Amino acid sequence: xxxxxxxxxxxxxxxxxxxxxxxxxxxxxxxxxxxxxxxxxxxxxxxxxxxxxxxxxxxxxxxxxxxxxxxxxxxxxxxxxxxxxxxxxxxxxxxxxxxxxxxxxxxxxxxxxxxxxxxxxxxxxxxxxxxxxxxxxxxxxxxxxxxxxxxxxxxxxxxxxxxxxxxxxxxxxxxxxxxxxxxxxxxxxxxxxxxxxxxxxxxxxxxxxxxxxxxxxxxxxxxxxxxxxxxxxxxxx
Numbered sequence: 001x002x003x004x005x006x007x008x009x010x011x012x013x014x015x016x017x018x019x020x021x022x023x024x025x026x027x028x029x030x031x032x033x034x035x036x037x038x039x040x041x042x043x044x045x046x047x048x049x050x051x052x053x054x055x056x057x058x059x060x061x062x063x064x065x066x067x068x069x070x071x072x073x074x075x076x077x078x079x080x081x082x083x084x085x086x087x088x089x090x091x092x093x094x095x096x097x098x099x100x101x102x103x104x105x106x107x108x109x110x111x112x113x114x115x116x117x118x119x120x121x122x123x124x125x126x127x128x129x130x131x132x133x134x135x136x137x138x139x140x141x142x143x144x145x146x147x148x149x150x151x152x153x154x155x156x157x158x159x160x161x162x163x164x165x166x167x168x169x170x171x172x173x174x175x176x177x178x179x180x181x182x183x184x185x186x187x188x189x190x191x192x193x194x195x196x197x198x199x200x201x202x203x204x205x206x207x208x209x210x211x212x213x214x215x216x217x218x219x220x221x222x223x224x225x226x227x228x229x230x231x232x233x234x235x236x237x
Contacts, residue, residue, distance in 0.1 A: 002032035004078030008068035012086035013043040020052040022089040032078040039068040064168040085149035087197040097192045108154045108184035111146040112192030119198035139188035146177035150194040157183045170216035171226030
């Protein structure tokens with residue numbers, strides 16, 4: 001089993017270095033590829049990524065997660081393609097969970113939640129509680145769920161359906177999970193987590209941000225399209 005890691009990144013100069021350092025340190029040479037898709041960045045995201053050993057940087061000037069994820073897929077050659085966000089940090093034991101899940105040949109997708117590393121403890125407790133309350137029930141009820149910043153997929157199946165390039169931001173993960181679910185077994189494991197920044201919650205507020213995420217999960221499930229249009233950028237530091 002070979003694993004390609006794809007990291008879409010738009011103006012992530014402040015985060016891409018630690019992201020790559022954690023991925024390199026905690027995957028123990030098991031990654032077949034590390035691909036950073038520099039998605040129309042105007043800062044030094046690509047330059048910083050190229051400084052890390054074994055990292056390939058692909059420029060994609062059409063802004064949006066649909067474009068970035070599909071471009072990454074087109075350059076990936078591993079049996080499994082894994083997507084994380086540029087502000088995430090890979091924890092110990094993460095890659096072993098991917099390897100274990102895909103020992104089952106029926107599995108086509110594995111995903112799991114975030115844990116937040118840069119927010120006050122009480123807010124972290126609220127956000128983690130929301131994951132534990134909502135995600136397992138939703139996944140079991142609908143049958144599929146994926147988080148764009150922490151999802152692994154079988155490349156041959158993913159290539160056959162592809163990402164929807166028209167989706168700019170919200171809802172792309174649910175859209176691909178819905179379509180992958182038709183092709184095989186999709187797994188959501190709460191223990192398969194990745195650490196991430198809570199900057200969107202800090203800037204937009206916990207209630208508003210969670211409402212957007214909930215709406216953009218159920219709209220692709222019911223109507224096969226996102227609830228929100230546009231890129232929904234947050235302030236970069």
